[in-house]
Amino acid sequence: MQNITRYTLPNGLLILLKENHNAPVISQWVWYRVGSRDEQPGKTGLSHWVEHMQFKGTPRFPASTLDKAVARLGGYWNAYTHLDWTTYFETMPADKIELAIQLEADRMVNSTFDPAEVASERTVIISERQGSENEPLFQLSEAVQASAFSTHNYRHEVIGDLADLQTLQRDDLFSHYRTYYIPNNAVLAVAGDFEAQSMLEQLRQAYESIPSGQQPARSISPEPAQAGGRQLTINGQGTTTYIEIAYHAPPATHPDFFPLMVADSLLSGAGSLNMFSAGLSNRTSRLYRALVERELAVSIHGGLQATIDPFLYSFTAIVHPESTSQKVIAAIETEIQHLMDTPPSQEEIKRAVKQARALFAYSSESVTNQAYWLGFSEMITSHGWVENYLTQLEAVTTRDVQSAAQAYLQPQYRTLGLYIPAGNGSQGRA
Amino acid sequence: MANQSFAHADTAVSLPGPANITRLELANGIVVLSRANSASASVVLTGSLPAGSLYDSDEKLGLAGFTASALMRGTHRRSFSEIYDILETAGASLGFSGGTHSVSFSGRALAEDLDNLLILLAEALQEPAFPEEHVERLRAQLLTSLAIRDQDTADVASLVFDQIVYRGHPYRRPEDGYADTVRSIQRDDLIDFHHITYGPRGMLITIVGGIDPVLVTEKVRQVFENWHTPGQPGNPEIPDVTPLDQVTTQVTQVPEKSQSDILIGAAGLRRNSPDFLAALLGNSILGQFGTMGRIGDAVREKAGLAYYAGSGLSGGLGPGPWQVSAGVNPENVDRAIDLIIQEIRRFTSEPVNVEELEETQANFIGRLPISLESNSGLASALYNLERHQLGLDYYQQYAELVRRVTREHILQVAHRYLDPERLAVVVAGPAPYEGSQ
Numbered sequence: 001m002q003n004i005t006r007y008t009l010p011n012g013l014l015i016l017l018k019e020n021h022n023a024p025v026i027s028q029w030v031w032y033r034v035g036s037r038d039e040q041p042g043k044t045g046l047s048h049w050v051e052h053m054q055f056k057g058t059p060r061f062p063a064s065t066l067d068k069a070v071a072r073l074g075g076y077w078n079a080y081t082h083l084d085w086t087t088y089f090e091t092m093p094a095d096k097i098e099l100a101i102q103l104e105a106d107r108m109v110n111s112t113f114d115p116a117e118v119a120s121e122r123t124v125i126i127s128e129r130q131g132s133e134n135e136p137l138f139q140l141s142e143a144v145q146a147s148a149f150s151t152h153n154y155r156h157e158v159i160g161d162l163a164d165l166q167t168l169q170r171d172d173l174f175s176h177y178r179t180y181y182i183p184n185n186a187v188l189a190v191a192g193d194f195e196a197q198s199m200l201e202q203l204r205q206a207y208e209s210i211p212s213g214q215q216p217a218r219s220i221s222p223e224p225a226q227a228g229g230r231q232l233t234i235n236g237q238g239t240t241t242y243i244e245i246a247y248h249a250p251p252a253t254h255p256d257f258f259p260l261m262v263a264d265s266l267l268s269g270a271g272s273l274n275m276f277s278a279g280l281s282n283r284t285s286r287l288y289r290a291l292v293e294r295e296l297a298v299s300i301h302g303g304l305q306a307t308i309d310p311f312l313y314s315f316t317a318i319v320h321p322e323s324t325s326q327k328v329i330a331a332i333e334t335e336i337q338h339l340m341d342t343p344p345s346q347e348e349i350k351r352a353v354k355q356a357r358a359l360f361a362y363s364s365e366s367v368t369n370q371a372y373w374l375g376f377s378e379m380i381t382s383h384g385w386v387e388n389y390l391t392q393l394e395a396v397t398t399r400d401v402q403s404a405a406q407a408y409l410q411p412q413y414r415t416l417g418l419y420i421p422a423g424n425g426s427q428g429r430a
Numbered sequence: 431m432a433n434q435s436f437a438h439a440d441t442a443v444s445l446p447g448p449a450n451i452t453r454l455e456l457a458n459g460i461v462v463l464s465r466a467n468s469a470s471a472s473v474v475l476t477g478s479l480p481a482g483s484l485y486d487s488d489e490k491l492g493l494a495g496f497t498a499s500a501l502m503r504g505t506h507r508r509s510f511s512e513i514y515d516i517l518e519t520a521g522a523s524l525g526f527s528g529g530t531h532s533v534s535f536s537g538r539a540l541a542e543d544l545d546n547l548l549i550l551l552a553e554a555l556q557e558p559a560f561p562e563e564h565v566e567r568l569r570a571q572l573l574t575s576l577a578i579r580d581q582d583t584a585d586v587a588s589l590v591f592d593q594i595v596y597r598g599h600p601y602r603r604p605e606d607g608y609a610d611t612v613r614s615i616q617r618d619d620l621i622d623f624h625h626i627t628y629g630p631r632g633m634l635i636t637i638v639g640g641i642d643p644v645l646v647t648e649k650v651r652q653v654f655e656n657w658h659t660p661g662q663p664g665n666p667e668i669p670d671v672t673p674l675d676q677v678t679t680q681v682t683q684v685p686e687k688s689q690s691d692i693l694i695g696a697a698g699l700r701r702n703s704p705d706f707l708a709a710l711l712g713n714s715i716l717g718q719f720g721t722m723g724r725i726g727d728a729v730r731e732k733a734g735l736a737y738y739a740g741s742g743l744s745g746g747l748g749p750g751p752w753q754v755s756a757g758v759n760p761e762n763v764d765r766a767i768d769l770i771i772q773e774i775r776r777f778t779s780e781p782v783n784v785e786e787l788e789e790t791q792a793n794f795i796g797r798l799p800i801s802l803e804s805n806s807g808l809a810s811a812l813y814n815l816e817r818h819q820l821g822l823d824y825y826q827q828y829a830e831l832v833r834r835v836t837r838e839h840i841l842q843v844a845h846r847y848l849d850p851e852r853l854a855v856v857v858a859g860p861a862p863y864e865g866s867q
Contacts, residue, residue, distance in 0.1 A: 022469035023803045055721070064731075067720035072789040074796015093796050120734035123759075128737035130688035131757045134583055237686045238581040240574060270521065281523055283514040298571045320570055321577075351519050358521025358540050361471045366804045 004374065004383060005196040011212040012184025015203055016374045016383055018191040020367050026192030027091040027368040030104045031375040033187075034180035035084045036158045037220060037309065045160015046168065046176045048081040049125055053173060054088065055079070056117040058110035061103055063117065073099060081158055082275075084308045085379040086180075091368045094193040098202065104188075105206040108181055118170040126166070129159050136242055136419045137316065139234050144244045144417040145312070147230050152223040154311055182213030189375035192367040223248070223310065230415040235422065241319035242419040243328055247408050249313035252306035252380040258392045259404035260313060261304060262352045266344055266401070267335060268302025268315060270355035273389075274372065277363035280355060286339075287315065290331045296323045306380050312415075313408065325418055339405040343398040353393050360390060446802065446811055448822045452643035454651065458658055459631035462650045463812040464643035467805055473541045473639030474805040475524075475551070476813055478532035480632040483605035484666045485623070490615050492607020494627075495528030496572060497620045501554040502526065503564035508553065510564060516546055524550055530605050531665070531747050533628075538805075541640035545649065552653035558624060565617045576609050583684050583691040584757070586858035591693045591753065594678050594854040599671050601697075601748065629659025636812040639805045668748035671697035679855040690760045690859025694770050695753030698847055701745035701818040705843045707831055709743055709752070712840035714790045715782050716773065717741025717754055724777065725754055728769045735762045735769070747817075752847055760859050767857075771850060778844045781837035795829045 005017040035047050057063035070077050075092035077100070090100035132138040142157050149155035159165075188207070190199060226248060250256040264271065269282020282288050282301070291297040297317040304313045317328050363369050377386035444450050446465060454462045483494040502524065504510045517524055522539035524547055539547045579585045589604055596602035606612075633654075637646050673696060699705055717725040722740030729739035736756045744750035754774065758766045801807045802825075815824055 020469075022467075023799060025800050025803050064720075064727075068789060071720050071793045072796075074793055074798070074800065076797065076800070091800055093799055096796070120731070123734040124730055124737055127689065127735065127757065127759060130759060131737055133688035136581070237684075239577045240581070269518070280518055280521060281514065281525070282518075284511065284518045292567070295567055295570065298574045318574060321574060322570065355518065355521040358472070361540060362538060365470055365472065 005200065006383070007200055009183065009204060009208050011208065011210055012182075013207050013210070014187045014378065015200065016187065016189045016378065017194075017196045017199055018370055018374060019194060019196055020191055020370060021193050023367070024094040024193050025091060025367050026094045026097040026190065026194055027089060027366075027371040028097065028100045028104065029087055029089040029189045029371045029375045030108070031085055031087045031187040031189065031379050032180055033084070033185050033379060034086050034176075034216070035082050036156055037084050037153050038180070038216070038218065039153055039156065039160070040219065041156075042164060043168065043172060044156040044164045045125070045158075046172060047086050048158055048160060049121065049165075049168065050173055050177050051079050051081045051086050051088075052121050052125060053113055053118065053177070054107050054111055056114065056121070057112055058106050059112065060106050060110065066103065069099060069103070075100065083154055083158065083305075083311065087375060089368065089371070097192075097194070101202060101206045105210065108183065108186065108207075109210055111177060113170055113174045113177065115170045118173060122165065125159070126162070129162060129165065132159065136234075136236055136238065136240070139236065140242055140244050140417045140419045143232050143234055144246050144314070144415050147232050147417070148226070148246050148248065148312055148415040149223050151221040152309065153220060154223070154309065179216050183207060183210050184212040185216060187375050187378045189371045189378070191371035191374065220309065226413045229411050231418075232416070233418045233420055235420050238421040239321070239423055240421055241325055243317045243319065243325055244314055244417040245329070245332060246312040246314035246415045246417075247413050248310050249304060249408060251308055251310050252385065256404045256407060257306070259396050259400035260408060261356075262349055262393065262396045263339060263401050263405050264302050264304045264313065265352035265355060266348055267339065268300060270352065270359060271303065272359045272363050273306050274363035274369060274376075276372065277359070277369065279359065286335050287332060290335050291317060291328060294331070295320050296327045296331055308380060329416065333411070336405065336409045339402065340409065343402040346398060349396060349398060349401065353390070356393050357390055445798070445825045446808065446815070446822075447826045451812060451822055452647055453822065454647040456630065456651055456655055458655065460633045460635065460650070460654050460657075461816055462635045462637070462647045463816055464637045464641070464646050465808060465812060466641060466643055467639050467808060470640040470805055471541060472805060473539055473544045473547075473637060473641050474809045475537045475544075475547055475635065475637050476535065476806075476809045477633065477635035478534040478817070479555070479628065479634070480531060480665050481533045481623075481627040482529045482531045483603065483607075484530055484600055485627050485663065486607070488603070489611060490619060491603055491611040492572070492605070493615050493619055493623050494533065495606050496568065496612065496615055497623045498526040498528035498533040499572070500560050500565060500568055500620055501558045503568065504559040504561045505553040506557040506559050510561070513550060513554075516550065520546060522547055524554075526554070528605060530601065544637070544641060544646065548649055548653055555628060556657050560617055560620045560624075562617055565620065569612060569615070572606070572612050573609055576606065576612065579606070581684065583687055583689065583858040584755070586682050586684055587691040587693045587856045590680050590682055590858065591695070591751065591854055591856045594680060594856065595674070595695070595697050595751065596671060600666070600668060601671075626661070627663060629662035630654065630657045631659070631662050632665060634813065634816050636809045636816075638809040638812065665747075671749050673697070673849065674852040674854065677851060677853050677855060681857045683861060684858050685860055687860045689757050690763050690857055692756045692758065692763060692766055692770070693753050693856045694767065694774070694853055695741075695751055696848055696853055697749045698743050698752030699745055699749055699843075700747065702820075703745070705839070706745050708835045708839040709745070709843045709847065711787065711790050711794065711832070711835050712777070712782065712844050713741055713743040713752065714793070715786045715840070716777050716844075719786075719790050719793060724773050725756070725770060728773050729756055729766055733765065733769060735759075735766050739766070760861070763857055763859070767855060771853070774848055774853065775850045778841070778848050778850055781841045784837065787835070787837055787840070791832050791835070794832045798825065798828060
């Protein structure tokens, strides 16, 4: 992305602006450097719950007026909490962006955290968690994550453990908010139909008076190298067997990250690092051919995420009704071993780069996505990361891909999770 | 309202209308709509043709969806591998899915690769080979999807809802069928279904992106103008739905789940009904606006019972459902149902507030430019214009049409379609909910 205006206010708030005059729309994203990575055992789910409370009002914008005010002007908004960050966005008709600016500046410091609202939101979030628990793949992913990490806070799901959701108190939430919601722990990314200088002035007026705070102390235990393969089983309803295999992956800033991205593209198909944009079909990928075409699995997907600390690179497969989990695992192992033994061809790498270029074009089309990319890459490292994304991929060599496979996809670094059904799921008419 | 434009963008982008949509109707009946988005490096292609599950027998329900899913498994010119090699090498995608009325398709590519996308679309539709091994592989995938559906509380609730609300109506059946019907489908059934049902009449293609619409519509002509299907069946008539005599409650147990899904509602109206826009605005007030409208306010915000609670209205070629949905802890099912029915009673007995209507109208009008910003949003807008015969100037008239909706009209429509004495109330989830309505 070209022509980015980068400016830091005296209070430490970093502002990134990208003009785009294709449509009369502006998208504002406020990013905070806080996520489940910052949560200690016993207090998991704080970041996500704080995000919910940010919709519960300030003295200036009481709870029930916020969402209606945005909708009335034709905008839409939402928020997401992830491993490393929490983000809030509004996409508005260009001439209505002032409301979004006022609203985000206000709730950076003035959210009420009314105890009654905290109590009501507790059951909403528990309901959100229970909805996820209905899904076998959530159960499996949560168990694999918990097993793969022994010390790092990535071991907990972003939504938090049920026990913590039942016991966290209003003051825990408010303290978390006060600690992390400060301008010098935030990034403001705005893209759309504006002139950068006048937008900067508009933002300065809204955000400049917010006092900076003490940089939050981070208490993050590095995960020690895994010393042996781990395995777990979940027993549940239905007739479908699911497998998740996870390996420890490098962080986004590590030189091995892009080679592993290419390896992922070869093994399980090209994926998008924009979590709001779908990847491609993966029917020419090595694992699809080895598993689905040979009728060992009905689907296979891979997932690599750009994170601050080493997270997981995982495969998820649904076992074919006539096959077994052992056969699927053996076939995945064979393909991984093949990549470790034999470097891919230059053609395969070129193909992975072209796929990434296409996916990047799709996921940069709207101003909402453009502002997303700016802020997201700043959370991981800096907005230059996204600017150099395709160049970095183009620089990957066949040897780099082989080395990344050898470094990260060894059996001793693996956590294997199985969802084994009781087999009593009905396949008849409902 | 003609030629209303996006005044604040440097490059004034006009709302879609007769002056900037290229529309071509081929002699064989295919309609092509295209529009340039010069800011985009990519292109989106969407469309449909009338070959959905309405054409399926009860015994082979799921055949239409099976056929649609098999189109890309090989053609008389290319193997499965060759097809996906072309697509995935270019970072492009193309897929088909079977619905009730239609088979729909959707693809995207970098603009430079549109030709390949069109060629593959034409081959998949006109010359699919249905290779035997792929038919069996696909069957296993479809059966697995059905097994997963049986374990999904929202899917189970939806199946039961349709069986109650659409009893005796074509919409009562799930378009993906049942395990036993999918097992009974043979390769010859796919070939026959394709041979008889697939054809150009009623087919619609929209293409939007960094392309020249005139050139693109010409390319569509080249790949599709020789397609003819003598005896292609017409669109089946979709009857109206007879409302239920009384509130009808059904509880289906899906063991060992953490949460229950609730669906409450009735059959709604067709997209081309003169009442549709009033119903759509009303539905927004009931279960969409802000954090899911009045339903969200009552069930989520005030009572804290659910993460999702809202309403949906799907107006298609026939009377799609108008339903309120919520996911709640099994112990809270009764309370949530009471709150929802209370809101439906209020919605169908009192006009919405002046303020509610005004802010919803402002939302509908204000969000239009955002919904038309992306290629996929524009393609979807063009598709709806043609599919529901709204007129090419619909989006230019849209603000005025929205402003004309009155509180009285919404009340009238709400009362007619969401009568609280004739609702279906469906719950799918674990015990202990036993149903007490």
